[in-house]
Amino acid sequence: MAGYQDFSKSNNAVEAEAQGLKPLRLMTLNDLRQAGWAESKAFAIWLAKEDFWSASEWHHTSKMYNRTDYYDPTHLVELWEEAEENERK
Numbered sequence: 001m002a003g004y005q006d007f008s009k010s011n012n013a014v015e016a017e018a019q020g021l022k023p024l025r026l027m028t029l030n031d032l033r034q035a036g037w038a039e040s041k042a043f044a045i046w047l048a049k050e051d052f053w054s055a056s057e058w059h060h061t062s063k064m065y066n067r068t069d070y071y072d073p074t075h076l077v078e079l080w081e082e083a084e085e086n087e088r089k
Helices: 011-018 029-035 041-049 073-088
Strands: 057-061 066-070
Touching: 011 057, 011 066, 029 041, 029 073, 041 073
Parallel strands: none
Antiparallel strands: 057 066
């Protein structure tokens, strides 16, 4: 869905947020908990910065059409559970 909303973000960014994806700076502990994350928000952000948890998609934001990464907290939970399972093997 092409277009922009109030010069702050693309319509696709708005749709991504409606589906639970968010930039790291907007991700809350509650968002993470709802996805099943039991660790801290700081640890989740660290995992993203260390490239363990990568952005699911990106969208344009601001009137300057900045590229902003959007993260899916359910993907983080899946990655973490998989890593824990592999550690037990």
